[in-house]
Structures are given as structure tokens and as C-alpha cells.
Amino acid sequence: MDRETRSQLAHAGHPVAAPVGDPAVERLIGRALALPAGAAGSPRLLDLGCGRAEWLLRALAAHPTATAHGVDVSAPALAAARAAAEARGLTGRLSLHQVPAAEHADPDPYDVVLSVGATHxxxxxxxxxxxxxxxxxxPGGHLVLGHGYWERPPGPEVVELLGDHADLPGTLDLVTAAGWTPVYGHVSSREELDDYEWSWTGSLAAWALDHPQHPDHAEALAAATAHRTEWLTTYRGVWGFVTLVLRR
Incomplete structure (x- = not known):
């Protein structure tokens, strides 16, 4: 089973591909769309690394005049986004692009740019x-940035697994040093972090149990077990997640 297909199965029960719960997603979108006076009445949104485009779909539903562009390299994720947009009646306001996020080109600026859990x-x-x-x-637009940080000093095995991060104050220092000002933020709770991991591993395991004759059955079940073990024994309580609404 390729990584993209595994990710789609694992996120079936948690389409927001980050440890952020529905109430927080709603608040963050509301803050991002509360643009300064003089901003466009029909805001343009861009999600760099959009996955299933769940952030954009919820923003479009909340703001009937908005339009959005989602960028991702995953064909399965974009296919899921198109199906969800059609089911919600939002296809006319959402454009999806299968291209690396760093290569997206558009001469027209966006009022809201999102990149949540996609710094890789x-x-x-x-x-x-x-x-x-x-x-x-x-100018005057909002960037919604979601990024991991260390809740407590990690061991070398955690850094090897998740890469290097700063703690929360250090993360904010990096953001402000780059010329950005936080105007809102959300630190994911233990409940949100755990819910995301239980959903990821559980959705993948449930798919495997529901498809015992599928050639990828055993591989999917093993991947769910390995991920759950890594989470519980390696980085639970060490890694956290913050989502910021930023302006320049």
C-alpha cells in the first residue's frame, strides 16, 4: 500500500489532517476571514498542502462569497477533496491543483493563505x-500556520522520528523574527492530540478488519499497530501542535 492511500484511509474519520478539533477549526477560520477594513468583499483563499481540502471546504461553507485554491501532490487526497466539494455543493468555488506546494504560481495575491501541518x-x-x-x-491578509513543537525536551529517538522542532516560545520567536505577528492562536489540547492519533490508527485498523481479503489487509493492520506503538511509547506528551493566525 502506498503512503498516499494509507493516509487517505487513516484520515477517513478525521478529515482535518492535523490534531485540531472542529470547534477550534471553526474559530480559526472565523479569525482568518475577519479581514481588515478595505479587504476584498469576496476573499480568495489558498491552502498550500491542502490534502482533502477540509479547511477550505469549511471556509467556503462559512463565507458564501469566498473562492479557494488548494494545492497538493497527492492524487487520492485531491480526488477526495473533489468528491467532498461536489457533495457539499462547493465545486464552483474551489479549484484544486496537483503540484508541489513550493511550486504553486499565481500572479494574484490571496487574502488568506493556509499551511497546516505541511511545512515538510x-x-x-x-x-x-x-x-x-x-x-x-x-497586504493585510492572514496566514494560518499549523506546526509542531516540543512540549518537553525530546530524546534522540523522537527527533529521529519527527524531525527537529523548537518549544512553543521558541516557535513563536522564529515566527516573529521572520516578520510575522500572531493575532490569534490555538494550542491543541491533550484531548485533540489523542483524538487525532486514535482516529488515525483506528480508521486504518478498521479498514483492514473490514477488508480481510484485500491484499493490503495485513500491511495496513501492521502500519496501524506500528504507528500506535510509536505514538504511545515515543512521542505522546513530548510533541505538541500550535495553529497560528498571522499578519505581517
């Missing part, structure tokens, strides 16, 4: 993500 798409981590997103943002 830019090669250089947080700094590269801020730089890439900033090139697409209209």
Missing part, C-alpha cells in the same frame, strides 16, 4: 514555509 512540503521547515506563504499573501 517546503524543504526548509518553518522558515521556508513562512517565506513561501508570504509571497502569495495580499
Amino acid at each position: 512540503a517546503f524543504g526548509g521547515g518553518l522558515a521556508a514555509t513562512l517565506d513561501a506563504a508570504g509571497r502569495h499573501l495580499a
